[in-house]
Amino acid sequence: MIHIVYMSRAVRPLSDQELQQMLDQCRRDNASRNVTGVLFYSHGNIAQLIEGDAAVLEPLFEKISRDGRHSNVVELVKKNIAARSFSDWSMAFHPLQSSGFDALEGFLLPDHLRQPPSTLTIADAMMVDLVRLAVFGPDAVATEPAEPAHA
Amino acid sequence: MREQRLQDILEHMPAGVATLQGAELRYGFVNDAMRAVIGQEAQEGRLVAEHPGIIPADLLDVMQQVYQSGRPFVAKAYRLVMSASESQPSELSYYDIALEPVREGGGPVSGLLLFAVDVTAQEQARQRAHELAIETRRLDTRLRVLTETVPQITFTLNAKGKVEYVSPQWYYFTGQPPTADLNAIWPLLIHPDDRLRILYQSDTARAAGTGWNYEYRLRRHDGQYRWLLSRALPELHAPDKPVFWHGALTEIHDQRELSEALRRGEAELRFLADSIPELIWTATAEGFIDYYNQFTGEYTGLTRDELGPTGWINLLEPSEQANAARRWVHSIATGEPYEGLFRMRRHDGVYRWHIIRARQLTDTRGPRWFGACTDVDDQHRLREVLQTQYDELARTNRDLDTFVYTASHDLKQPLLNLRGLFDELRRTASFKDPEEEEIQTMVDGALSQLDTTLQELAATVQDQRGLSAPAEALNLRSVAEEVLLGLRAQVQEAGATVELNFEEAPSLTYGRANLRSIMHNLLSNALKFADPERAPLVQVHSHLSSTGQPTLTVQDNGLGMALPDAPNSVFQPFNRQHPHIGGAGVGMYLVQRIITSRGGHLEVASTVGEGTTFTIHWFDA
Ligand SMILES: Cc1cc2nc3c(=O)[nH]c(=O)nc-3n(C[C@H](O)[C@H](O)[C@H](O)COP(=O)(O)O)c2cc1C
Numbered sequence: 001m002i003h004i005v006y007m008s009r010a011v012r013p014l015s016d017q018e019l020q021q022m023l024d025q026c027r028r029d030n031a032s033r034n035v036t037g038v039l040f041y042s043h044g045n046i047a048q049l050i051e052g053d054a055a056v057l058e059p060l061f062e063k064i065s066r067d068g069r070h071s072n073v074v075e076l077v078k079k080n081i082a083a084r085s086f087s088d089w090s091m092a093f094h095p096l097q098s099s100g101f102d103a104l105e106g107f108l109l110p111d112h113l114r115q116p117p118s119t120l121t122i123a124d125a126m127m128v129d130l131v132r133l134a135v136f137g138p139d140a141v142a143t144e145p146a147e148p149a150h151a
Numbered sequence: 152m153r154e155q156r157l158q159d160i161l162e163h164m165p166a167g168v169a170t171l172q173g174a175e176l177r178y179g180f181v182n183d184a185m186r187a188v189i190g191q192e193a194q195e196g197r198l199v200a201e202h203p204g205i206i207p208a209d210l211l212d213v214m215q216q217v218y219q220s221g222r223p224f225v226a227k228a229y230r231l232v233m234s235a236s237e238s239q240p241s242e243l244s245y246y247d248i249a250l251e252p253v254r255e256g257g258g259p260v261s262g263l264l265l266f267a268v269d270v271t272a273q274e275q276a277r278q279r280a281h282e283l284a285i286e287t288r289r290l291d292t293r294l295r296v297l298t299e300t301v302p303q304i305t306f307t308l309n310a311k312g313k314v315e316y317v318s319p320q321w322y323y324f325t326g327q328p329p330t331a332d333l334n335a336i337w338p339l340l341i342h343p344d345d346r347l348r349i350l351y352q353s354d355t356a357r358a359a360g361t362g363w364n365y366e367y368r369l370r371r372h373d374g375q376y377r378w379l380l381s382r383a384l385p386e387l388h389a390p391d392k393p394v395f396w397h398g399a400l401t402e403i404h405d406q407r408e409l410s411e412a413l414r415r416g417e418a419e420l421r422f423l424a425d426s427i428p429e430l431i432w433t434a435t436a437e438g439f440i441d442y443y444n445q446f447t448g449e450y451t452g453l454t455r456d457e458l459g460p461t462g463w464i465n466l467l468e469p470s471e472q473a474n475a476a477r478r479w480v481h482s483i484a485t486g487e488p489y490e491g492l493f494r495m496r497r498h499d500g501v502y503r504w505h506i507i508r509a510r511q512l513t514d515t516r517g518p519r520w521f522g523a524c525t526d527v528d529d530q531h532r533l534r535e536v537l538q539t540q541y542d543e544l545a546r547t548n549r550d551l552d553t554f555v556y557t558a559s560h561d562l563k564q565p566l567l568n569l570r571g572l573f574d575e576l577r578r579t580a581s582f583k584d585p586e587e588e589e590i591q592t593m594v595d596g597a598l599s600q601l602d603t604t605l606q607e608l609a610a611t612v613q614d615q616r617g618l619s620a621p622a623e624a625l626n627l628r629s630v631a632e633e634v635l636l637g638l639r640a641q642v643q644e645a646g647a648t649v650e651l652n653f654e655e656a657p658s659l660t661y662g663r664a665n666l667r668s669i670m671h672n673l674l675s676n677a678l679k680f681a682d683p684e685r686a687p688l689v690q691v692h693s694h695l696s697s698t699g700q701p702t703l704t705v706q707d708n709g710l711g712m713a714l715p716d717a718p719n720s721v722f723q724p725f726n727r728q729h730p731h732i733g734g735a736g737v738g739m740y741l742v743q744r745i746i747t748s749r750g751g752h753l754e755v756a757s758t759v760g761e762g763t764t765f766t767i768h769w770f771d772a
Contacts, residue, residue, distance in 0.1 A: 007437070076439060076459075076460050077459055077460065077461075079459075121464075121465065122464050122465075122472040122473055122476050123459075123461045123462055123463075123464035123465045123472075123476070124461070125476070126461050126464055126476035126479065126480060127439075127460065127461045129476070129480045130437055130438045130439065130461070130480060130483060131437070133437070133438070133480065133483060133484055134436075134437040134438075138484035138485065
């Protein structure tokens, strides 16, 4: 089992409808192929973590990176993992019309995101935190004041 | 018969034919085509002047003149306005018109023959061609203005590679006269180092019928060679048969110099970073490491790929990773500099202390992070050793002070006895020798001096250490924690667990320095005499006795000791139960002295191989 994390830019802003279509299609396809993970979207910034069998994930990532809806796809990490950290596939974004989305399965508001699961190594959890920060900006991601590192 | 056939032919001709008879010009024969032009009014026998249909007045005039002069008349593309019918709006038509005088048997003119051929389509085509020509001229002018005002040099080459056109900018740039032979001069103006390459590349592109895009240096009017970008595209007349190449030359000298300088600068910085025996790295605005210097690879034994954009976290001591990661995310979010002291794993698995520092640089290329990890392990370890030694010295010093204080106190009574005995001796004995008298005085003086010295000694350490400070209400837990803080190195080293339970009697009215000294000695003894077979466990409890007096027990699971029969002898100064274990040996003596001097007593119970329990009865009722 592996996971892949990448970041990209949408070629043009995605509408609520496009995002919802993507959520529907990806949730269906990913569930059937045992792919789990999460996608962050805001103002054209995209970051995604996907996990699953290498035989499924590698061609899927090939396809995603060729998808004409986004470009500048930068793979940040691809590595073996011992276990999944996400139970399904979900998407976090700020819909323009907020009504109606709350009820959608697999949809999350960015401020309702939980801390990265503890099954991730600290280095991987930090990567998820960093891509979330890069997508949603510092205002949306409250970083708690760090305690001083001591000797 | 012949007449009839002729009429038939004329009737069906696609051109309009009509005869006009007599000087007054009456319609004679009018074929269908002519009637379609003029209109239904054109009926045999009618006067043209009265029923002209669409024939305009000027043509009627011309008819009269042709009749009178006998000279034929031809008008090309004569414009007629076709009358609007119910179904169609009026429209313009063009006719070639011919008027031919008719003479019968060579006599005078007796009528006119009128021909009209519709040339509307031809005329419209001609007019369109004319408009197109005007538009082409306009576009041409525009193109010329554009090509001659853009900063680029534009050019056209033919299939043989000869210059067909070059914009005036070429002459400005090169300073060549307008008479210059472009094809001969141009190659000579290219920098000698670039010339062959360029001639070869343009030949290749022409042979392949493709465009090109290359950079070369061209000599400017002042003799300087400047970098230009040459781009051209073929104009294809038949598929894959280019006839011309059109292109432009853009001066890119400054950009090129700048990027060259940047490349050089970057290469030099990389070289510098790779030469430094420190871990140096850079990170993107998002916080992902995109460069590790060579030394990072040597220190960690990992490649850049293995390290990855966040992999440095994995190198830190596991208990420090979460804090380090949280602080990094915080720095990325806020732009605040990053700084921390962490243990970082070397390729051989050894952790060494490092100071990790990073700062954000913001320039035109956006924010980037520059970081360094400095190995401070030697300093750090030295500091730890020094701190431990310092703590030890400070404690010994304190103990010695207390010892001096208690010793001076303890010596007071014997001194008092000595003086009493001496006075008794003086009183009962008689000294005859005057020298003995003198010795008497000297002994007297020495005794007084001893007394003063003892008092001063006690007073000095008393002041310094606050050992005789008045009793105050003390929170046992906070004093115990303070003492443990001083002992943390020992606690950690031994892997000891210390349980504090002061619930039953949380506070005690006592001298602060004394309480600290007691706790310190009991706890450090418990740690010192730990049994290497077990993890040390030290339990500290406060109780109230049946009479309501406070007590404190300190119980360990250490080596234990064999207690002598005579009580209290364990606590004689310099009496060491475990000679292999360091310590001044006065600690327990002091503890006991302090407790008794403040009106309490100390009990000890111990089993060799199981542990020792000290019980302090602070105040004997
Ligand atoms: C940013 C982004 C993320 C995507 N993530 C997924 C995904 O996780 N799973 C998936 O099946 N398709 C994903 N897609 C869609 C695929 O690129 C592709 O369009 C989809 O799988 C349909 O492929 P098909 O037409 O071959 O069936 C993503 C597309 C984009 C633009």
